[in-house]
Structures are given as C-alpha cells and as structure tokens.
Amino acid sequence: MKATITCLILLMFSTAANASTQSARPGNIIVTIKPLFSLVAHLTEGIQEPTLLMKQAQSPHHYNMRPSERRLLADASMIVWVGPQMETYLSKVIQQHTSIEVRVLQAKGIHLHAMRKTDEHQPQHEHVHDASHSDQHEQNLDPHIWLSTSNAIAISKHIAEQLILNEPSHSEKYKDNLEKLIKKISQTADGASALLKNSKQPFISYHDAFQYFENEHQLKHVDSIVFNEETGVSLKQLSHIKSQIKKKNIQCLVFQQPKPDIINTLTDQTTIKTAALDPLGLQVKNDKNAWFEIIQQTTLNFKRCLTP
Numbered sequence: 347m348k349a350t351i352t353c354l355i356l357l358m359f360s361t362a363a364n365a366s367t368q369s370a371r372p373g374n375i376i377v378t379i380k381p382l383f384s385l386v387a388h389l390t391e392g393i394q395e396p397t398l399l400m401k402q403a404q405s406p407h408h409y410n411m412r413p414s415e416r417r418l419l420a421d422a423s424m425i426v427w428v429g430p431q432m433e434t435y436l437s438k439v440i441q442q443h444t445s446i447e448v449r450v451l452q453a454k455g456i457h458l459h460a461m462r463k464t465d466e467h468q469p470q471h472e473h474v475h476d477a478s479h480s481d482q483h484e485q486n487l488d489p490h491i492w493l494s495t496s497n498a499i500a501i502s503k504h505i506a507e508q509l510i511l512n513e514p515s516h517s518e519k520y521k522d523n524l525e526k527l528i529k530k531i532s533q534t535a536d537g538a539s540a541l542l543k544n545s546k547q548p549f550i551s552y553h554d555a556f557q558y559f560e561n562e563h564q565l566k567h568v569d570s571i572v573f574n575e576e577t578g579v580s581l582k583q584l585s586h587i588k589s590q591i592k593k594k595n596i597q598c599l600v601f602q603q604p605k606p607d608i609i610n611t612l613t614d615q616t617t618i619k620t621a622a623l624d625p626l627g628l629q630v631k632n633d634k635n636a637w638f639e640i641i642q643q644t645t646l647n648f649k650r651c652l653t654p
Contacts, residue, residue, distance in 0.1 A: 376422040378433050380627035381492040384637035385502050388527040393516050409435045432489035453504035461488045494558040495535035538645040545652040549598035591616050598651040621651035
C-alpha cells in the first residue's frame, strides 16, 4: 500500500513538472504566408521553428481554412500576418483568440502605397509614407508590402521586437538573427538593383500587384488589365490595353499563375512577351528561403521580359 502511495505521489510530481515545463515553453508561432514565414524562420533560427498556416495554393483573400488549420490558430502563442487587407479570411477568426497578434502592416518605418486606380485609363499613384497614417487608407491599401526590400527590413525589425518582448530570455539570439537577416536582405537588394539597373522599358501587368517592387527599382509600369481581382476584363478595357501595347510599343506583360485566358489572347494578337511572377511564393519549395527566392525570381523574370 505504501509503495502504491509512493508511486502515486511520484507520478503527481512528475506530471506537475511536465506541466510546468510545457507551460514554460513558447507556444507555436503561426505565420500566414510564405514570404513572412521566411523572415520569421530566419529570426527564430536556433530557438524554435514557426509554422506556416497557408500551405494550399489559394488566394489569401479567399482562403478556406481546414479544421486542422483552425486548431493551429487556437494553439498559437503568436500569429504573424500582413493584415485584413491581405488575409481577409482571418479578420474575424483572429479576434476569437488570445494569441499575440503581430500585424506587419503596423511596422515602424514601413512605406505603404494605396492601390492604383484608373482615371480615363491613366494609372494614379497614391503614396502613404508611414504606417501610422494607414487607417485613412485602410480600404484602399496595396498589401503586397514584402516585395520591397526596405519594407522587408522594417517588417523583420518589427517581428523581432515582438519576439523579444514575448521571450526576453532569447533576446540576444533574436538580435543576432535579426542582424544576419538584414545583411542577407541587403545583399539580395543590391543584387536585384544591379540586375535591373538598365531595365527601363515599359510594361503592363495583368493584376496590379507589383508596385512596391516597381517603385524600388524604378520600373516603368504603364497599365494593368484588371485593378481588382474580383472583376473581369471588359471589352472596353481590353481594347484600351491593345491600344496601349501598340501606341507605346510595350513588349512585356507580367501575370500571376494560373495564367488568365486573356493573356493568350493578347500574345496571339500582339508581339508582347510574358513573364509569370509568383509574389506569394506558391511554387517555392524551400519555405524558409521563400522571401529570397521570390525576390530573386521576380528580378530575373522582369529582367528577361524587359530585355529587348
């Protein structure tokens, strides 16, 4: 009987110790999209591995979460996302959890751009230079912020700050990882700038998703076939695009996969070249290196498309 009681006591202490150990461990860091996951994975290297939420090739605007993904969010200690302008599906869900929310649109020093609209088919460039003023432009914000290398650095600093606040015991490691990450981002930025230095030919895009990259490298965007993914292409807009291609001798059209049917129509009827871009890294196999591969492939594809 004494032996049984002793065993029970030891088991209770063992269970309590395990529970204490579990509670002391940081919970899962959930990151919504690959480019952000890549930055977080570099920051947490040697400490813990984050978890990528969106593994299916779906748009973040209309993502259908699986039950397993909802459980991941429920168990998360931290959720890193762009914001409701990108991961539309997450806006209500995130309010139901007590996890630390890291919204990278709020990063200090980030440069934001409003989505471009057309006024008689002329693109209008609207700029929001500081995240603190983004509330005024919340409904009209272009959320593809990671395509700017300077923004990637601001985002990395913001995430690192939140990680240190959450786990001060690892602050030195986070700071060291941040320094290495910024150096790697800067090297990637220098390589992209050198390759695109003389790429001044005009181009059009199917969907206007690349202005952060364009502005950083001073590329000459002329027009987009659609400015809203929710709307189709009108005959009037199609006629206008064809006129632009002919009038301005545009030789490059960029788009995102899957390839829209209208692209084949334009290539059949004009001499324009095309380039498939992957801003979300859906085709990237190495999730940790996703941000770097996105920038490198975007650079190479623009270079090929813009070279006469």
